[in-house]
Amino acid sequence: MRYFISMLLVVMLFAACSHENADVIKIKTSEVISTNFIGNGVQWSAYPHADTENAVWGKLMTDEKWDMNFTRLNYMKPKLFRVCDQANWRYMVGFDKQGNPILDFDTPEVKAVEKIFDYAQENNITVLIGEWGTPYKMHDKDAGHSDKFFGANDPKWINSIVAYLDYLINTKGYTCIKYYNLVNEPNGDWASVKGDFVEWSEGVKMLVSALKEKGLDKQISVAGPDAVTRYDNPRSTYTGAGWVEESAKQLGDEIGIFEVHDYTDHELVRSGGFKKYHGDIAKYAKDAGKQIIFGELGFSRNSEENQARAKADPFACEDSQMEVYDYSYGVDMADALIQSMNAGYSGAAAWALDDAMHTLDDLGFKHQIKRWGMWNSLGTELANNPEDENIRPWFYSWSLMCRYFPTGSAIVNTDASGKDGVRITAGVLNEDITVALVNNSSVQDTLALDLSMATHLQKFVYQEGNSKVDDNGFPMAVASNIKASNNFEVILPAKSFVLLTSLKY
Known part of the structure; x- marks a missing residue:
């Protein structure tokens, strides 16, 4: 009997030790997933219905309204803006x-969008600028001039773009503007090119050539x-993923950075499959020697429940994520973002910062x-x-993922926890x-991290009913100056x- 008890104690001790060792997750700083991380941010369009006296709603975006946005962004510290116009x-x-x-670059409307560029310039934020599509072809209110351009490969449009960029970069001196996006979601049947890869790719080649001729390609x-x-647009030659693959094959020299969108599925994210799906797409960029980012990231609005909620809101349209x-x-968006970073993406812009930016088809x-905003x-x-x-709640997690993953970071590998719903980057x-860690399961979990490379940490927790914020609604650490260890x-x-972060602002 004594022998049996002794052996049982040994087995229990061995099991306890094995479990403890198995649960210690190593942060493999020598195993780099991606370098020169650009950082996370938001889609922030200027307010076409409300940013000037000429706007359909008048100048509702007063200086006080802009300042409210600036104050909140000062906490978030975004590293990436996508500004589509x-x-x-x-x-x-x-x-x-x-x-x-x-063309007139001295209009009140240009001065309005320059508020965003000024903020980005002052705060070292990378800007991806672009246009929704070929002018006058996107909205019914513009139909009167829809015949003025024949498509994304019209030299008159390309030359107009380059003239505008020359003004912003050389005249205004915006070094924050790094990338240009020709046509929003060109593979969509809603796009101005209607999924025509040839038209879009011809436009890209023309734009690159024109930028070089003007000397703008250096920035x-x-x-x-x-x-x-x-x-997957049935009218398009390629699938959504195929557009990325063919861009790598046909436009590898012309594309400066690969960039995609996804309004993703809850189950794909919560199962952990988001990383695999988008990791496969990221390989096209990696093989071309380029970075890849999400220009828009959100969750699908198409569920019956969401559409019912949007319909019940007298101010929301069907293109809303309630x-x-x-x-x-906030948990789901952080989960998708963590998986994207582990899949090799160099940043992601959330759609969107503010409900007031857009209406259905931008008809005003x-x-x-x-309704997609924070x-x-x-x-x-x-x-x-x-x-x-x-x-709104999801500002908490998204702002921290912007604030504490600075530009220039290396995203490094971690031992997979092997636990359902748990993701780490x-x-x-x-x-x-x-x-950053997410537990997207319905069960509490405990992990041990090897954080011996750090000294002291801040800890933030986003939990329903238990998220610590200050008087402004900004996240607050639940603990500061925590001593790190190899079994944290x-x-x-x-x-x-x-x-958890050792960074302090």
């Missing part, structure tokens, strides 16, 4: 007798293909707002609801490290996000 909203003001576009290059990876009001969206109807700057003016201007910059225990509540 239209020539005919800003600087294309008409046509001469020969049908050539008349700015083309981002593409901007395709929606999981959308989960932005839900705590769970106040009761058709695209707040609605015009909640009072549009919905008679000042509370709609408040910060780590970034290293000089002597500092940030580790982390409790992951069910459906939560946790961030």
Whole structure:
């Protein structure tokens, strides 16, 4: 009996040790997934319905409204802006007798979008600029001039783009503008090119040539293909993923950075399959020796439940993601972002910063707002609801993923936890490290991390009903100056996000 008890104790001790060793997750700083990480950020368009006296709503975006956005972004510290616009909203003001576009870069509308560029310039934020599509072909209100350009490969449009970029880069001195996006989601049947790869690729080649001729290629290059990876247009020659593959094959020299969109599926993310799917796509960029980013990242709006919620909101249109009001969206978005970083992506811009930016088809109807934002700057003016201007839950996790993964970081490998719903990513910059973790399961978990390379850490926890924020609604650490170790225990509540960092601002 004594022998049996002794052996049982040995077995239990061995099992305990084995379990402890198995659960210690190593941050493999020598195994780099990607270097020169650009960073995460947001899609932030200027407000075409509300940014000037000429806008359909008038100048509702006052200095106070802009300052509210700036203050919140000051906490977030985004590293990437995607600023998509239209020539005919800003600087294309008409046509001469020969049908050539008349350009004016001194309009109130250009000055409005320059507020975004000024902020990016002051804060070292990489800007991806672009246009939704060929001017006057995107919206019914513009149909009167839809015959002025024949497509994305029209030299008149390409020359207009280059003139605008020359003004922004050489006249205004915006060094923050690094990439240009020709046509939003060109593989879509909603795009101005309707999924025509030949038309789009011809436009890209013409644009690259024109940039070189003007000497602008030293600062700015083309981002593409901007395709929606999981959308296959039956009218297009290639699938969504195929657009990336063919861009690598046919435009490898012309593409400066690969860039894609996904309005992803909850199950794909929660199962961990998002990393595999988009990792396979990232290989096309890697093989071409280029970086890849998400220009837009969000979750599908197409569920019956979401559409019912949008219909019940008198100010929302069908192109809305009502989960932005839900705590769970902050977990899901962080989960997708962590998987994208582990798949080799150099950054991601969330769609979107602010509800007030867009309406359905950008026709300007106040009761058709695209609800996708972290707040609605015009909640009072549009919905008679000042509370709609408040910060929404998912700002918590997304802002931390922007703030604590600086530009220039190396995203490094971690031992997989092997636990359902648990994802981890780590970034290293000089002597500092940030580790982000998600538990997207319904069960609390405990992990041990080897953080012996750090000294002291801050810890943030995003958990429903238990997320610490300050008076502004900005995330606060639940603990600071925590001593790191090679067996650092982390409790992951069910459906939560946790961030540990040695970085301090």
